[in-house]
Amino acid sequence: MKHGTGEFRLEPSKKLYIDGLVSVIIPTYGRSEFLVNCIESVINQTYDNVEIIVVDDNNPDTNQRIETKNKMQKFRNHSSITYIEHEFNKNGSAARNTGFNNSIGEFICFLDDDDLFLDKKIEKQVHFLKTHQNFQAVYCGFEKDKKQNFPIYEGELSKELLLLDYHPVTSTIMFKRETIIDLGGFDESFRRHQDYEIMLRFFEKFKIGFVNEILLYSGENDGGNMLRGKKLEDLKEYFFNTFEENISKLEKKEKGIKKKIYSRHYSRVFWSHINDKFYLKALKIYILNLIKYKLIFIKECNAYLIKYLNNKKKVI
Template sequence: MEDKLVSVIIPTYKRPLKLSRAINSVLNQTYSNIEILVVDDNNPNTSERKETEELMSQYQNNNRVKYLRHECNKNGSAARNTGFKNSSGEYIMLLDDDDEFLSRKVEVQVKCLEAKDGSWGACYTKYKRLRNGKVDTICAENSEGNLYFEELCRNLFIQAGSNLMVRRSVFEELNGFNESFSRNQDIEFAVRLLKKYKLAYVDEMGLIYHRHLASEKRFFDMDKITNQYIENFQSYIDELSDSNKKKFYQMVNLQLFRYRLISTKNVKSSYNMIKSGEVTTINVLRYFIHLGYRKIAKKSYGFKL
């Protein structure tokens, strides 16, 4: 099995202090036939670029680690694509620079895809999310098979940006990541993947996802991101049955309702979504009960409409 080379792509931007943890978690895998491609997306002449270069110098004699530098800051999607273009592995994995693999992750995912036929394009494992070093959430998602609609609804909680192992042929067919996306990059990629291929689940804890502290959060405009997302996938949405189309918009609008009410404290805008029929009162109640239970139980999984 170890004759299959696995390429792990780690894009990095403004987090040099956390990068070594991610790299070392890959070097410490039980599966050894791995190459690591660290793609530095920091602008040249910045302190982050200098610190990253200093950190990477400790790996310069390790032939399993490649260090690639962008000439200017692009984005995470571009960094992942740069990593892929310089990779050689039969299987491709992605790891955010502040996350880490548990020691058997690569081994169990290679075993999974080796046992599946080509209709299975990727696989994922369980994960746990840590906040301030303490477990905040455990993955309770265990779905597998044809999950295209769930992913299109942004309702499949698999942490695709650090959790997928993808066949190289599939990554090539999809032409990598869409570099126009500033957020939801992993979801956008997973939607296109799952439109054509099945997703397998490996019942083992394989990933630690580190949640940012409040001071480290990168703020975003959920309305703008959602509009871009819908525009990008309008042709996919148009192909849905009438009932699934209705479910799609209800799910996306519930996500927007939550963002407007909780993140921006815009009560009037949230109320207007109910008044206009963009969301129903019963679904809002069910959705917030679901969110409340998830928080209490410390579990992460999608909402069933």
């Protein structure tokens, strides 16, 4: 089982945080045009005991770094905002860990730079965690592409996550501080699926609840930073190697779930290859998984195609 690679300056046994303070960590890379609105969505919260930590993960001496620094000038007189520049591009996981290492909040939020908090998000989630001691994190509904997505699941959600029924959207979640310390932060070896990775480790120990309201607007990015082709296949292989033990535990409890998990993930890879016109790669994925998982894989491919046609979304 892999663990996060973040190195934390706070000892979990020491109370080196401020009660009631919420630390909102915003990693930013290549999307400076969204950053001001993102930060202002936190400034405009109904809950005002907040610090904002912006971690610039752009490479130095690039236009993206220059543009981000210029945007941050607007907030130079805000004492509650900290701006940190990475010495080189590390990745989103590392930027989140950097932000946490410089935070002092009792509660932690990670906000993507193209997302927006609705004005009562922090207030509602702080209230939930203070009144529901059996949960160590809380998430909320969000709106994306003019579609509202309400939360359904709560508790220990390893099965739902691995089956892609529960999709962890990092910006919707608020964590208790000690939870992030216990997990060791984000695993910086994951350049994608960081949210899935940390939440699978989270669910080994903790439970998540939800506020059944739309409290986040998720940016309309075009998916340009998504992995494609061989890189996508390599990511899936790395993901499954990392969480083989988790999947095996589920298989012992529920016979056949392993085949369903693999089929569901690789059906997405198959349709991604079709969408990107990597037809030979798609054929290879189809044949290999048909041999391994037979009718289960066909069923998952068909189910995803139906979902795509109904929603008329781009297959990813």
